[in-house]
Each structure stands twice: as structure tokens, then as C-alpha cells.
Amino acid sequence: MDNDSEALLHVDGLELTLGRKHLLAPASFTLHAGRCVALTGPNGSGKTTLLRIVTGKLQPTAGTFRWDGVKNTDLSLALGSTPFYENMTVQEHLGLVAASWSLEESAARPLVEGFGMEPILDSFIEELSSGERQLVSLSLALLRPAKVLILDEPEQRLDTRRRQVLATLLNKQRELGAAVLMASHDTELVEAVADTVLQL
Numbered sequence: 562m563d564n565d566s567e568a569l570l571h572v573d574g575l576e577l578t579l580g581r582k583h584l585l586a587p588a589s590f591t592l593h594a595g596r597c598v599a600l601t602g603p604n605g606s607g608k609t610t611l612l613r614i615v616t617g618k619l620q621p622t623a624g625t626f627r628w629d630g631v632k633n634t635d636l637s638l639a640l641g642s643t644p645f646y647e648n649m650t651v652q653e654h655l656g657l658v659a660a661s662w663s664l665e666e667s668a669a670r671p672l673v674e675g676f677g678m679e680p681i682l683d684s685f686i687e688e689l690s691s692g693e694r695q696l697v698s699l700s701l702a703l704l705r706p707a708k709v710l711i712l713d714e715p716e717q718r719l720d721t722r723r724r725q726v727l728a729t730l731l732n733k734q735r736e737l738g739a740a741v742l743m744a745s746h747d748t749e750l751v752e753a754v755a756d757t758v759l760q761l
């Protein structure tokens with residue numbers, strides 16, 4: 562992967578301060594197509610804050626960010642607040658996303674098989690464990706076509722095997738040209754997927 566791949570996001574000195582409290586100390590990086598920037602750092606260091614700023618959910622107090630050739634609909638987000646439908650099964654959620662993006666129904670198969678979701682396909686969301694819910698959330702984010710995947714601690718609540726599957730799936734997305742911007746506490750996931758690690 563070369564350094565000349567298309568720059569999709571430029572972040573320059575992005576900062577958020579409330580009173581005397583730094584929610585995010587100045588951060589700068591560039592995210593390229595087919596590459597992954599991982600945000601690391603201790604609890605409260607500003608990883609989620611940065612993701613929220615670049616997705617337009619929070620205003621920075623200093624610095625700038627610019628998306629190049631990326632529309633809102635090109636972003637696929639898994640920021641821990643996936644809106645699920647109470648009265649729809651896992652299979653129906655996957656089917657809805659596939660239909661919305663004019664994908665074959667079979668498009669979800671690699672995710673279902675990789676994450677081992679066959680036993681929960683007919684379950685309603687409220688019947689799932691927190692880890693299973695996380696798998697569904699990630700699957701919905703990975704299923705739809707996207708130029709950029711934005712993930713907040715995607716490893717949360719996943720067992721070791723599924724974290725490895727997640728790394729493989731994210732690298733596949735990168736090979737297809739998607740950029741990945743993720744916050745993570747998982748050093749193995751970061752090592753497996755990230756080209757650039759930004760320690761906050």
C-alpha cells in the first residue's frame with residue numbers, strides 16, 4: 562500500500578477544551594483510502610471525542626478537519642449506538658441493510674460465518690448477549706458499502722477468536738479500498754490492522 566493513496570480525511574490540530582478541561586488534546590493525522598488509523602490511549606484521553614468531532618456530532622474548540630470526496634453516506638459508523646429494531650430478528654436486520662444497499666442477500670454470509678452468528682440469526686436483539694449484539698452491530702457496519710469505516714472500540718465484548726476474525730474482516734475491507742478509523746484498547750487488533758497509531 563503506498564503513501565500516495567487518496568487522502569480522504571485531513572485532521573489538523575483538532576482540539577476540544579471545556580473550561581480548563583481537555584477533552585481532546587491537539588491531534589493531527591491524515592487518513593488515506595485503503596489504510597487504517599488507530600486511536601489509542603488511556604480511558605478519557607479523547608478517542609471517542611475525536612470520532613464524534615469528525616462525524617459532525619461535536620464541535621471542536623480549535624483545529625480543523627476536512628473530508629475530501631467523502632459524503633456522509635460514504636461513512637459507515639459503529640460508535641456504540643446502533644439503532645436496532647425491537648421486532649426484527651438478526652437475519653432481518655442484515656436483510657434490511659442488504660436491501661437498502663441493493664446487495665445480494667448472500668452478501669452477509671462471510672460475516673455470519675466468520676463471526677459464527679448462525680445460531681442467533683432468528684433471535685430478536687433483546688434476546689442477545691452484549692457480545693452478540695456487538696457482533697450484529699459490527700456486521701451491519703461492515704456489510705454496507707463504505708469509503709470509510711469509523712469504529713469505536715470494535716473489540717469490545719468480543720472473545721479472542723472473534724477479535725481475530727474482526728481483524729481479518731477489517732483488512733479485507735482495506736484491501737477493497739476502504740479506510741478505517743478506529744479507537745481501540747486492543748494492541749493485537751491495532752497491530753494487525755493499523756498503519757498509523759495515534760496515541761492520545
Ligand SMILES: Nc1ncnc2c1ncn2[C@@H]1O[C@H](COP(=O)(O)OP(=O)(O)OP(=O)(O)O)[C@@H](O)[C@H]1O
Nearest residue numbers: 579583584585602603604605606607608609610611
Ligand atoms: N459530555 C461530556 N461533558 C464533559 N466531559 C465529557 C463529556 N463526554 C466526555 N467527556 C470527557 O472527555 C474526556 C474524553 O472522553 P472520551 O470519551 O473521548 O475518551 P476515550 O479516550 O474515548 O475513553 P475510553 O477509552 O474510556 O472510551 C474524558 O475526560 C471525559 O470525562
